Amino acid sequence: MNGVRRALGSPTLVAGALLLAAIALVAVFAPALAPYSPTAQDLSAGLLPPSAAHPFGTDQLGRDVFSRVLFAARTDLGIAALAAVAPFIVGVTLGLVSGYFGRTTDWVISRVTDTVIAFPFYVLVIAIVFAVGAGAPGIVAAFALVGWVGYARVIRALTASMRDLGWVRAARGAGLSHTRILVKHLLPNVLPQAIVLLATEIVLIMVAIVTLGFLGLGIQPPTPDWGTMIADGQAFVTSHWWLSALPGLAVVVTGIALSLLGDGIGDALRVTSDRPRRGISRVSRASRGPRPADPALKPGALTVHGLTLELAAVVASRPADRHQLPTRALVGGDGGAEAGAGGRAGAGDGGAGEAGAGGISFELAPGEALGIVGESGSGKSLTLRAIAGLLPNGVAQTAGEIAFGGAIGMVFQDPLSALDPLTRVGTQLREACVAAGEPDAAARVRELLTEVRLDEPERIARAYPHELSGGQRQRIVIAMALAGRPAVLLADEPTTALDATVQREVLALLATLRRERGLTLVFVSHDVAVVAAMCERIAVMRGGRIVEAGATAAVLTAPDHPYTRELLAAIPRFPRAAGQAEDAGAAGRQAADAPADRDGDDTAPGSPGVTASAGAPRLAVRDLRVHYGRREAVHGVSFEVRGALGLIGESGSGKTTIARAIAGELPIAGGTVSFAGERTGIQLIPQDPTSSLNPRRTVGATLAEALRAHDRRARGAGDGAGGRRSSRGDRVAASLAEVGLMPELARRYPHELSGGQRQRIAIARALAAEPTVLIADEATSALDVSVQAAILSLLARLRRERGLALLVISHDLAVVNALCDDVVVLRGGEAVEQGPRTLVEPRDPYTRELLDAVVQLPVGSGDGSF
Numbered sequence: 033m034n035g036v037r038r039a040l041g042s043p044t045l046v047a048g049a050l051l052l053a054a055i056a057l058v059a060v061f062a063p064a065l066a067p068y069s070p071t072a073q074d075l076s077a078g079l080l081p082p083s084a085a086h087p088f089g090t091d092q093l094g095r096d097v098f099s100r101v102l103f104a105a106r107t108d109l110g111i112a113a114l115a116a117v118a119p120f121i122v123g124v125t126l127g128l129v130s131g132y133f134g135r136t137t138d139w140v141i142s143r144v145t146d147t148v149i150a151f152p153f154y155v156l157v158i159a160i161v162f163a164v165g166a167g168a169p170g171i172v173a174a175f176a177l178v179g180w181v182g183y184a185r186v187i188r189a190l191t192a193s194m195r196d197l198g199w200v201r202a203a204r205g206a207g208l209s210h211t212r213i214l215v216k217h218l219l220p221n222v223l224p225q226a227i228v229l230l231a232t233e234i235v236l237i238m239v240a241i242v243t244l245g246f247l248g249l250g251i252q253p254p255t256p257d258w259g260t261m262i263a264d265g266q267a268f269v270t271s272h273w274w275l276s277a278l279p280g281l282a283v284v285v286t287g288i289a290l291s292l293l294g295d296g297i298g299d300a301l302r303v304t305s306d307r308p309r310r311g312i313s314r315v316s317r318a319s320r321g322p323r324p325a326d327p328a329l330k331p332g333a334l335t336v337h338g339l340t341l342e343l344a345a346v347v348a349s350r351p352a353d354r355h356q357l358p359t360r361a362l363v364g365g366d367g368g369a370e371a372g373a374g375g376r377a378g379a380g381d382g383g384a385g386e387a388g389a390g391g392i393s394f395e396l397a398p399g400e401a402l403g404i405v406g407e408s409g410s411g412k413s414l415t416l417r418a419i420a421g422l423l424p425n426g427v428a429q430t431a432g433e434i435a436f437g438g439a440i441g442m443v444f445q446d447p448l449s450a451l452d453p454l455t456r457v458g459t460q461l462r463e464a465c466v467a468a469g470e471p472d473a474a475a476r477v478r479e480l481l482t483e484v485r486l487d488e489p490e491r492i493a494r495a496y497p498h499e500l501s502g503g504q505r506q507r508i509v510i511a512m513a514l515a516g517r518p519a520v521l522l523a524d525e526p527t528t529a530l531d532a533t534v535q536r537e538v539l540a541l542l543a544t545l546r547r548e549r550g551l552t553l554v555f556v557s558h559d560v561a562v563v564a565a566m567c568e569r570i571a572v573m574r575g576g577r578i579v580e581a582g583a584t585a586a587v588l589t590a591p592d593h594p595y596t597r598e599l600l601a602a603i604p605r606f607p608r609a610a611g612q613a614e615d616a617g618a619a620g621r622q623a624a625d626a627p628a629d630r631d632g633d634d635t636a637p638g639s640p641g642v643t644a645s646a647g648a649p650r651l652a653v654r655d656l657r658v659h660y661g662r663r664e665a666v667h668g669v670s671f672e673v674r675g676a677l678g679l680i681g682e683s684g685s686g687k688t689t690i691a692r693a694i695a696g697e698l699p700i701a702g703g704t705v706s707f708a709g710e711r712t713g714i715q716l717i718p719q720d721p722t723s724s725l726n727p728r729r730t731v732g733a734t735l736a737e738a739l740r741a742h743d744r745r746a747r748g749a750g751d752g753a754g755g756r757r758s759s760r761g762d763r764v765a766a767s768l769a770e771v772g773l774m775p776e777l778a779r780r781y782p783h784e785l786s787g788g789q790r791q792r793i794a795i796a797r798a799l800a801a802e803p804t805v806l807i808a809d810e811a812t813s814a815l816d817v818s819v820q821a822a823i824l825s826l827l828a829r830l831r832r833e834r835g836l837a838l839l840v841i842s843h844d845l846a847v848v849n850a851l852c853d854d855v856v857v858l859r860g861g862e863a864v865e866q867g868p869r870t871l872v873e874p875r876d877p878y879t880r881e882l883l884d885a886v887v888q889l890p891v892g893s894g895d896g897s898f
Contacts, residue, residue, distance in 0.1 A: 044295050045443070048294070051288070062103050066096075071095065078093060088101060091261075104257050107256060109238075111168050118180075119175050119179030120230050126184045131190065132218060138192075150176060165805075167250075171241060186280040190222045190225060202724055205716055214464060227530070245260040245482070276705055331438035332551070333395075333396065336684075341411070341427055341576075362576055364392045364432065369543060392578055396569075398437070399546075400553075401569070403584065411575075416522045416554060434744040440519075441513035441518030446527065451509065457508045458492070460512065461511055465515045484514070505536055507541065521542075526557075532843060555567055570587050603821075604844075658690070658700060658701055664861065666699070673839055676853055679840070680845060713801070715798035717807065725794065731785070734793065736760055738801060739767070740760065767796045773792055775860045788822060794811075795827075806827075807838075813842065840852050865879050871883065
């Protein structure tokens with residue numbers, strides 16, 4: 033239904049479909065519409081101009097041009113459609129196979145494709161038609177042999193880019209056959225682009241048919257053909273223009289119709305979340321670009337009063353769950369969460385924030401720092417984008433005022449998506465400096481790279497984003513935000529995907545820049561400890577409202593609002609290493625002592641609730657070595673998993689590489705991985721729940737497919753699972769219930785779910801294979817603390833009820849401590865330390881460095897500990 037709504041709402045598709053339908057009807061009903069026979073000659077009426085009797089005139093043989101144009105449409109469209117089918121099927125098939133399997137298969141198909149492309153297209157077509165024979169059979173044969181290469185190249189590239197996505201890896205891990213993955217998963221996702229190419233290819237085929245007809249190698253007389261008609265009129269082009277111009281116009285109109293239709297179909301088939309298209313309010317029109325500074329305010333001063341953001345048009349299909357914002361009010365509206373019991377802010381608090389009805393309000397003096405925390409969907413990021421004047425399409429500011437002194441800069445959450453992957457970072461920085469009016473942009477780029485503490489600035493400036501580490505990319509994004517010399521810096525989750533050591537470096541950089549430049553900072557994060565370390569004041573948001581605000585230390589030490597207490601209780605406990613001073617802060621104790629479950633799980637992860645299992649290990653890794661090309665990424669790592677084991681280390685240490693090698697997704701260069709049962713007994717929960725689910729399949733279809741694959745394996749093993757087919761719908765509902773979701777979600781698509789729901793679906797799909805070992809690869813890194821706590825409780829319960837062995841990979845050491853009874857520390861692809869007391873009594877200096885980098889709730893939070 034979403035595709036139908038997008039199709040009907042696309043002017044491009046509607047225009048193309050109506051125009052092509054009209055042309056097709058003319059072609060089909062040409063015998064009834066044509067006033068004359070297309071082959072009837074009347075030499076006495078030759079070369080007559082357009083008239084009532086002959087709307088398009090007559091040719092040199094006295095044939096009615098209008099009738100011939102109608103019949104030529106029937107001929108050329110029919111041959112073009114027939115000639116397009118074979119190359120479409122061949123090209124899409126070869127592109128899928130080449131991109132999916134890669135290696136030798138890809139090399140062979142790519143070399144054949146390159147060989148065909150090496151010859152000029154039209155020369156090759158003309159040669160084949162000349163060899164086979166003029167007419168329709170020769171044209172169809174020529175395009176069957178030549179026309180597939182365009183599809184093959186494009187579809188190969190698309191498939192290769194999807195081959196290693198989470199949902200494709202998950203399908204392979206569930207034991208689905210290659211054929212099913214190609215047909216049921218990859219084909220629907222490349223089909224939109226293939227259809228757009230098909231429409232384009234039909235246009236090219238029609239042009240080729242006209243060209244062949246012009247050269248005498250196309251449709252042979254007396255059958256009417258646009259190309260032959262254009263060729264026949266060439267001798268009279270200066271005196272009898274209609275002979276060539278009107279058939280040529282028919283070719284142009286048909287080409288436009290096919291192009292519009294192809295683009296429209298591609299747009300309709302693409303999977304996107306529903307967005308309102310109309311109804312942008314007059315307020316939002318004024319805020320489409322960056323907001324101007326208020327000259328009456330001191331540089332760095334920021335005032336937000338009564339801010340209310342709403343969807344410009346109601347989206348009826350929004351999912352209803354407790355993590356979803358209200359359908360219309362996004363920030364500060366009447367449909368938000370409870371308005372402000374326990375709000376602290378007021379005149380006595382210095383205007384750090386206002387809890388209550390009437391929109392979002394807060395004031396910051398120059399140089400102050402405000403942290404905004406809350407669960408996903410609470411409106412944190414939208415508030416920042418409203419301040420910067422960068423609201424997304426369909427979101428309108430319907431009330432409130434925003435004023436600030438000086439320029440504003442914004443640091444976005446994901447540096448990889450915030451940077452152009454095809455442009456060197458130095459060029460991107462230079463463009464930002466030019467836009468800011470810098471007289472010497474090159475010198476300013478060097479100054480910015482030095483200011484954000486990047487070594488070798490010349491080399492960094494020449495690099496592309498993918499050639500830099502996560503920390504380097506984040507520093508580049510910070511440098512771009514500083515290019516305009518801002519007085520106010522907005523930071524939206526700037527350290528979410530970074531490991532502890534890199535996170536600490538980025539936070540220290542922001543703190544240094546703030547001290548040196550006197551920046552006013554608004555810092556959004558779901559990590560309360562990070563906000564406590566960076567900001568003197570804090571605002572807690574829920575459902576588009578500020579429910580509590582005030583001095584950071586006061587709010588975290590003695591929170592008034594139930595939701596603030598709930599948020600603090602959800603923070604996983606982290607042990608103090610031997611020799612570290614105990615934190616006397618009540619907020620830290622409260623987070624450690626309170627239950628973390630918000631979804632009904634009866635086991636809250638605070639410390640390992642299940643002791644290490646005795647007996648034989650579930651999974652044994654011995655001297656594991658994994659190569660990436662010629663580089664050895666993992667160097668002889670060994671460990672055993674009996675209960676729950678955590679792999680920790682900074683980015684690039686080999687954690688995910690080891691997980692993928694164990695799951696069979698990467699080849700093992702040396703060593704062994706031993707476990708009982710089939711490979712599907714090891715299931716991997718990938719890091720990103722969004723990319724781990726096929727966007728074109730419903731939740732029910734995804735789970736049913738995994739259950740069906742398990743049933744086939746069970747039947748092959750003689751387990752008698754054949755009788756389960758009839759109850760698969762019930763089993764899908766049971767799978768959802770096991771991970772704490774309602775059966776109604778089976779009809780939803782991934783983009784209609786919250787992040788926590790998507791992660792639970794990924795876990796349910798992994799459980800469908802009845803695994804004995806579950807690998808959680810950064811399974812909570814993108815989730816807010818409340819949802820993260822619920823996922824940790826779920827994994828702890830599943831471990832207890834199913835007897836699962838867990839291999840947990842995370843840069844969040846508190847998560848590892850909450851789930852695991854043994855820890856392996858990795859660095860540079862090697863294990864530097866392992867043991868059950870690693871996080872409490874570290875022996876290796878690198879482990880102590882990791883522990884020291886963890887940001888925790890300190891005494892007197894927000895005291896500028898960086």
